[in-house]
Amino acid sequence: MDSNPALCAAITNRIAVSPQRRITFAEYMDMALYHPEHGYYSSNAVKIGFKSGDFFTSSNLGADFGELLAAQFVQMWEILGQPVPFFLVEMGAGQGLLALHILECIKLHHPNFLAALEYLIVEKSPALRQEQQQRLQGFSVRWYNLEEIPTNSITGCFFSNELVDALPVHQFILEAGKLQEVYVTTQEVFSASVPRIVEVTGEPSTPQLTQYLDLVGVDLSQSVYADGYRSEINLAAVDWLGIVADRLHRGYVLTIDYGYPASRYYNPRRSQGTLQCYYQHRYHNNPYINIGQQDITAHVDFTALERSGKGYDLEKVGFTQQGLFLMALGLGDRIAAISHQKLPISDLLRRRESLHQLLDPMGLGGFGVLVQSKGLNEKENSQLLKGLTVPE
Numbered sequence: 001m002d003s004n005p006a007l008c009a010a011i012t013n014r015i016a017v018s019p020q021r022r023i024t025f026a027e028y029m030d031m032a033l034y035h036p037e038h039g040y041y042s043s044n045a046v047k048i049g050f051k052s053g054d055f056f057t058s059s060n061l062g063a064d065f066g067e068l069l070a071a072q073f074v075q076m077w078e079i080l081g082q083p084v085p086f087f088l089v090e091m092g093a094g095q096g097l098l099a100l101h102i103l104e105c106i107k108l109h110h111p112n113f114l115a116a117l118e119y120l121i122v123e124k125s126p127a128l129r130q131e132q133q134q135r136l137q138g139f140s141v142r143w144y145n146l147e148e149i150p151t152n153s154i155t156g157c158f159f160s161n162e163l164v165d166a167l168p169v170h171q172f173i174l175e176a177g178k179l180q181e182v183y184v185t186t187q188e189v190f191s192a193s194v195p196r197i198v199e200v201t202g203e204p205s206t207p208q209l210t211q212y213l214d215l216v217g218v219d220l221s222q223s224v225y226a227d228g229y230r231s232e233i234n235l236a237a238v239d240w241l242g243i244v245a246d247r248l249h250r251g252y253v254l255t256i257d258y259g260y261p262a263s264r265y266y267n268p269r270r271s272q273g274t275l276q277c278y279y280q281h282r283y284h285n286n287p288y289i290n291i292g293q294q295d296i297t298a299h300v301d302f303t304a305l306e307r308s309g310k311g312y313d314l315e316k317v318g319f320t321q322q323g324l325f326l327m328a329l330g331l332g333d334r335i336a337a338i339s340h341q342k343l344p345i346s347d348l349l350r351r352r353e354s355l356h357q358l359l360d361p362m363g364l365g366g367f368g369v370l371v372q373s374k375g376l377n378e379k380e381n382s383q384l385l386k387g388l389t390v391p392e
């Protein structure tokens with residue numbers, strides 16, 4: 001599948017009217033993914049699924065991920081003294097599968113929690129929002145833009161799975177020892193009727209890029225960083241967390257995504273960054289092909305979330321890996337129970353494979369899980385979250 005011509009035209013036009021006829025890589029990625037009509041996530045191009053589709057997430061492997069998260073949310077509610085209402089705000093809900101699994105589990109096993117629960121979804125993509133609304137018809141769920149939620153109005157938990165990696169990132173490159181930003185521009189091609197989208201580099205578009213690197217403790221002037229070193233900076237993630245913290249009155253922020261602390265993220269040996277594009281379950285690092293038809297992601301720098309969170313009154317509760325988090329919430333028991341289940345052998349094997357995928361440290365099990373809190377008193381803060389305990 002080629003690029004979407006209407007999206008390429010929109011990008012080319014944006015470049016044509018921009019100062020110096022160039023846009024930042026972040027603006028480019030934002031348009032490629034979220035252009036209101038033609039972006040990958042806004043149109044019907046996005047395909048999430050285990051077998052068909054461009055990529056899959058933990059929720060595509062079955063209900064276990066959502067059910068184990070539900071157990072964590074119930075404990076959060078209890079720690080906060082069972083407030084009514086308790087808000088669960090899911091941000092970037094994809095196909096709505098995770099919400100479905102969480103809500104079905106709560107309905108079946110935790111009626112008191114269900115009675116206190118207000119489930120909100122913040123979803124940018126109109127196409128996915130529609131899919132979520134169809135899938136969740138049987139449940140009381142409301143959809144909001146993050147900005148619409150009033151300041152200090154949420155007691156509960158804001159959470160996301162694979163949202164932050166989908167936010168548009170700035171890219172930089174070291175040239176003659178100096179940080180330069182990657183921009184996107186167009187180049188006329190003699191033999192083609194449409195201009196080609198190409199990269200150029202230049203002075204950073206904003207001082208926030210160097211401020212971000214200072215925040216996470218990365219010093220690019222060290223000799224270990226060679227010329228040509230390239231990576232990403234997710235300013236949108238820092239802004240997003242600021243808005244979330246502003247809306248949270250009392251409770252937690254739970255962020256699950258692939259990524260690592262800044263010391264690993266900006267390891268000099270990871271010299272070409274973390275940008276990855278997904279198209280029909282194949283991944284590569286060229287964001288300038290299949291424009292509007294492929295997902296573009298960058299790993300998450302959890303140090304940036306932790307440190308910027310402090311500035312927004314978010315306290316770090318813990319950081320762990322998804323495999324450990326889910327084991328602590330009971331994934332091990334589920335794996336052990338498989339052999340006692342009366343299912344056809346092919347179903348048992350499939351289920352075992354799915355649960356192991358959630359655990360796999362080289363895959364979903366290696367995702368980072370960051371929990372932050374705001375407004376908790378000393379007693380509430382001292383209560384260890386189940387998912388952060390060390391599994392036996």
Ligand SMILES: C[S@@+](CC[C@H](N)C(=O)[O-])C[C@H]1O[C@@H](n2cnc3c(N)ncnc32)[C@H](O)[C@@H]1O
Nearest residue numbers: 041057092093094122123124125161162163166
């Ligand atoms: C990779 S999908 C994750 C899907 C889902 N959480 C799951 O576990 O299957 C990213 C989701 O985030 C949404 N998204 C991206 N940027 C967003 C934003 N700024 N606000 C809300 N949703 C956003 C996308 O439309 C999509 O639903």
